[in-house]
Amino acid sequence: MTFNLPSGLALQKVDERIMTLNVGPQHPGSGHMRIIVQIDGDYIVACDPDPGYVHRGEEKMAEYRNYITNIPHLERPVIHDSCNVLYPYVLGAEELLGIEVPERAKYVRVIASELNRCIYIMYWLAIYGIFLGHSTMFMWPAGDRELLIDLMEKMTGARVTHAHFVPGGVRNDLPPNFEDVCLRQVNYFEKRIKEYAAIFYDNPILIARTRDTGVLSRQDAIRYGTTGSVLRASGVDYDLRVKEPYDVYDELDVHTNVMKEGDSYARSKIPWLDMLESCNIIRQALQKMPKSGSVRVKLKPNPKTKGLESVYKRVESGRGSLGCYIVSDGKVEPYRVKLSVPSFRNLIALPNLLKGEKLGNMPSVYWSLNYWPVEADR
Amino acid sequence: MGTATGIIRALNSGIKHIAMKRFTLRYPEEKLKFVGDGYQFDPSTGVGIAGLKGRHMLFHDHCTGCQLCSIACEGVAEAIAMVKVPEEQKQNKKSIMPQIDYGKCVFCGLCVDACPFYALYMTNDYELSSFSKEGLIYTPAQLQVKPYVAQDSEIQISDRGATHG
Numbered sequence: 199m200t201f202n203l204p205s206g207l208a209l210q211k212v213d214e215r216i217m218t219l220n221v222g223p224q225h226p227g228s229g230h231m232r233i234i235v236q237i238d239g240d241y242i243v244a245c246d247p248d249p250g251y252v253h254r255g256e257e258k259m260a261e262y263r264n265y266i267t268n269i270p271h272l273e274r275p276v277i278h279d280s281c282n283v284l285y286p287y288v289l290g291a292e293e294l295l296g297i298e299v300p301e302r303a304k305y306v307r308v309i310a311s312e313l314n315r316c317i318y319i320m321y322w323l324a325i326y327g328i329f330l331g332h333s334t335m336f337m338w339p340a341g342d343r344e345l346l347i348d349l350m351e352k353m354t355g356a357r358v359t360h361a362h363f364v365p366g367g368v369r370n371d372l373p374p375n376f377e378d379v380c381l382r383q384v385n386y387f388e389k390r391i392k393e394y395a396a397i398f399y400d401n402p403i404l405i406a407r408t409r410d411t412g413v414l415s416r417q418d419a420i421r422y423g424t425t426g427s428v429l430r431a432s433g434v435d436y437d438l439r440v441k442e443p444y445d446v447y448d449e450l451d452v453h454t455n456v457m458k459e460g461d462s463y464a465r466s467k468i469p470w471l472d473m474l475e476s477c478n479i480i481r482q483a484l485q486k487m488p489k490s491g492s493v494r495v496k497l498k499p500n501p502k503t504k505g506l507e508s509v510y511k512r513v514e515s516g517r518g519s520l521g522c523y524i525v526s527d528g529k530v531e532p533y534r535v536k537l538s539v540p541s542f543r544n545l546i547a548l549p550n551l552l553k554g555e556k557l558g559n560m561p562s563v564y565w566s567l568n569y570w571p572v573e574a575d576r
Numbered sequence: 577m578g579t580a581t582g583i584i585r586a587l588n589s590g591i592k593h594i595a596m597k598r599f600t601l602r603y604p605e606e607k608l609k610f611v612g613d614g615y616q617f618d619p620s621t622g623v624g625i626a627g628l629k630g631r632h633m634l635f636h637d638h639c640t641g642c643q644l645c646s647i648a649c650e651g652v653a654e655a656i657a658m659v660k661v662p663e664e665q666k667q668n669k670k671s672i673m674p675q676i677d678y679g680k681c682v683f684c685g686l687c688v689d690a691c692p693f694y695a696l697y698m699t700n701d702y703e704l705s706s707f708s709k710e711g712l713i714y715t716p717a718q719l720q721v722k723p724y725v726a727q728d729s730e731i732q733i734s735d736r737g738a739t740h741g
Contacts, residue, residue, distance in 0.1 A: 267651030270684040334590055341599050345738065348608075348731055355615045355629040355698070361684040369689070370624030373611040386733045396589040402582040496622035499644075499690075 216243055221560065223251045229571040233548075233564065237557055245552040247545055253575040260535035265291045265501055268535070270361050275539070275573040277358045279318035281310045282515035283573070284363050286522035287535065289444060289511040291365040294503045294526050297495050303367030304445040305487035309380070310353060310362060311513075312476040312483070316387070317346050318516035319469045322568065326466055327398065329561040330407060335398050342390045345383045352376060365501070367494035377484050388477040391470065399467055408462035412551035412563035415460055422547045425540045426518020427472065427568050431457050431464035438514040450482045462559075465566035469516070500530045517541055517568045541574040596737040606729040606740060614699040615685050619692045629683045631701040632676055634719035638695035641670035648690035655680035656687060661716060673716035678704050700725040 215238060222232040232248040256275060260268050272287050273280035285307070292299060320343040327335025347357050352373050354360035362369050398404055414424070419432035429436055437454040439447045455471035457464040503526040512521035518540030525534040544567045551563050601608065612627035641658065649656040658672040674687075674696070688696050701723035706712050732741040 263651035266686065267648070270652050270682055270686070344599070344601075345731065351608075351628065352611050353626065355627055355685065356683060359682070359684075361686070369685070370615065370626045373626035376626075382733060383731065383738075386738055393589060397586045400582055401586045402579040403586075405582075492621075492623065494623045 219557075229569075230575075231571045233560070235552065235557070235560065240556050240558070242552045242555050242557060242560065245549045247548050249542070249545065249571060249574050251575065252572045254572075256576045257535055257537060260532060262531060264530040265295065265365055265532065266497075268532070269364060270359070272535075272537075273359055273361065275537070275576050276318065276515075276517075276570050278321045279314050279516045279570075280359050280361075281307075281314040281363060282318075282513060283520060283537075285311060285444075285513040285515075286511040286520055287524070287537075288363045288365055289513070290509045290522050290524040291532075293509045293511070294507055294524060294532075295365055295497075295501050296504070297366045297497070299367050299445075300492045300495065301446075302488045302491040303493040305483050306353075306368050306372060306493055307363060308446055308450070308483045309480055309487075310350070310360070310368070312480050313346050313350055313353075315516045316473050316476050317343055317350070319473050320346070322469065322516070322565075323394075323466075326562075326565050329565050330404060332398065332401075332404070335394070338390075338394065338397075342387060345387045345390075349380055349383055352379065364494065366497050367492070369494065371493045377487075381481065381484060384477050384480050388474060391473055394470065399470065405463060407559070408466060408562050408566070409459075411462045411555060411559045412465075412566065413459070413461045414465075414547055414551055416458075418547070418550065419460065422543075422550075424518070424544050424547050426514070426516075426544070427468040428465055428544045428547065428566075429518065430455060431468045432460035433458040438512060438519050442512070444511070444513055446483070446486075449486065450479055452479060462562050462566040465568070466562075469568065472516075502530055503528055512538070515540060517570060517573070518544065537576055539573045539576060541568070541570045545569055545574060597734070597739040599738055599740070601729060601740040607726045608740075609727040609730045610700050610725075614697060615688060616697045617685075617688045617691065619694070624685070624689065627698065628700045628702070629685045629698050630725075631678070631699050631704055631714070631723060632687070632719055633697050633699045633722060634674065634716055635695045635697075636666045636668075636673070636716065636720055638693045639668055639673050639716075640693055640695075641668045641672040642693070643672070644690045644692065645674050645687035645696055648686045652684055652686060653680045653682045655682075659716065665717065674719070675716060676714050676719065678712040678714065679709055699723050700727070 216236050219235050223230055230252040234246045235242050236244045273284045276283045320339040324336045324339040351357050354362040414432050416433045419429050435454055435456045439452045440454055453475055455468055505528045508525040510523045512519050520540055521538035523536040524532050527533040610628045614627040615629045616625040643658055646656040646658050655677045656674045659675040661671050661673050688698055729740045732739055
């Protein structure tokens with residue numbers, strides 16, 4: 199019996215004992231991605247992730263639009279984390295256009311960015327819960343996420359794709375009385391997510407399913423170039439908010455969460471700890487934010503850059519370090535925009551994590567990588 | 577901590593929620609409350625005013641037919657087309673006004689930022705579904721109408737949990 203494998207994949211033809219299984223691209227457990235696994239009985243022998251089903255050509259599209267009209271489509275790769283995915287592009291465009299951002303706008307951006315990080319992680323956690331068959335953990339995060347979505351709606355006027363950050367600040371000032379509402383809802387949100395510990399993270403069933411599965415050692419995590427929660431779960435203390443602070447993160451007290459185990463459990467717990475830290479950052483930012491002042495620098499209608507220049511900026515998104523490289527040639531459109539996305543970097547670790555695991559552990563290992571298919575394909 | 581204790585604690589955490597209030601918004605009966613009358617923009621300062629980015633509203637007496645909103649939309653959704661204003665309606669110099677196709681619009685509001693004459697704002701109206709594609713195209717006369725949006729529900733937080741009250 200022979201297998202017709204797609205050409206160019208890392209898998210080899212194998213003997214009759216081993217079966218090739220396509221998980222996805224329509225399978226709910228893989229997102230818009232195919233994972234080709236070869237299994238011997240219940241154990242995974244080899245695995246080849248096959249992304250690319252939702253390639254949208256965001257980078258090419260950016261070459262035909264000016265610095266402002268690029269904003270709505272560049273936040274589409276991760277709609278739940280749309281402020282963070284746009285952040286490096288906006289920072290880069292500001293440097294190219296030579297704009298100094300008002301202080302209040304920087305704080306508004308930090309608050310929006312931290313709220314978006316929580317919204318993304320709550321969505322991710324809901325899906326992680328349903329992957330492990332924990333229906334309550336699907337319902338609770340999906341419901342509590344509404345608290346933050348409501349805040350983003352008040353702040354930006356849209357529930358998911360905000361188009362709020364622009365070169366020169368943010369689109370609009372905070373609505374009246376926003377600080378009080380934000381503080382009240384974030385405090386309640388923090389109280390709610392602390393309740394997840396008993397039902398999910400300290401639950402013996404979850405621990406039995408995720409402890410010591412898909413272990414990524416510290417050396418491997420660095421060698422593969424993983425970022426974000428995957429890297430921090432393997433014991434590397436690396437967070438761009440601390441290491442390369444952008445906007446006003448250097449004025450805020452940011453604590454990084456690190457775990458040493460490097461297994462699925464650690465990788466699923468780090469984002470939850472990050473959310474608690476985000477609540478702290480939002481409270482600090484609300485306190486330190488200037489109470490009045492401009493939030494946006496007035497730009498000319500079609501801003502042009504000075505000449506042939508390039509800039510690389512990166513931020514810590516909900517999944518890890520997200521970079522944007524912009525080359526400009528002095529026209530109204532950028533010459534080239536390249537997104538360096540964390541999802542794609544974390545995916546590189548997947549084949550090695552799944553080797554030797556049971557097939558039933560595949561969803562928990564795969565989704566613990568904090569992977570977002572649309573962002574990886576961009 | 578033993579396995580049995582852990583499972584009992586997990587169950588207990590869920591059981592506590594029987595006494596908590598329901599958080600779900602019962603949508604068609606209850607509708608969310610928004611801040612303000614929708615997203616607006618002040619061209620003199622270059623800063624917007626917070627509000628929901630919903631259906632647009634066009635002020636015919638301010639619109640000059642300059643096409644800046646249509647140009648702003650070109651790279652985004654190409655939803656705005658400049659159409660001829662019928663003779664019985666109020667005319668401007670070029671007698672053209674924007675017509676918006678909500679089948680294409682992404683509600684980013686960059687057209688509102690582009691308008692220098694306070695003519696185009698966004699409103700709280702978000703219920704735009706239609707049975708036909710033509711029904712999603714709003715003519716300048718339709719955009720002139722100020723929508724009525726019911727707003728009766730807001731997130732309220734008490735000791736028994738958050739709820740839409």
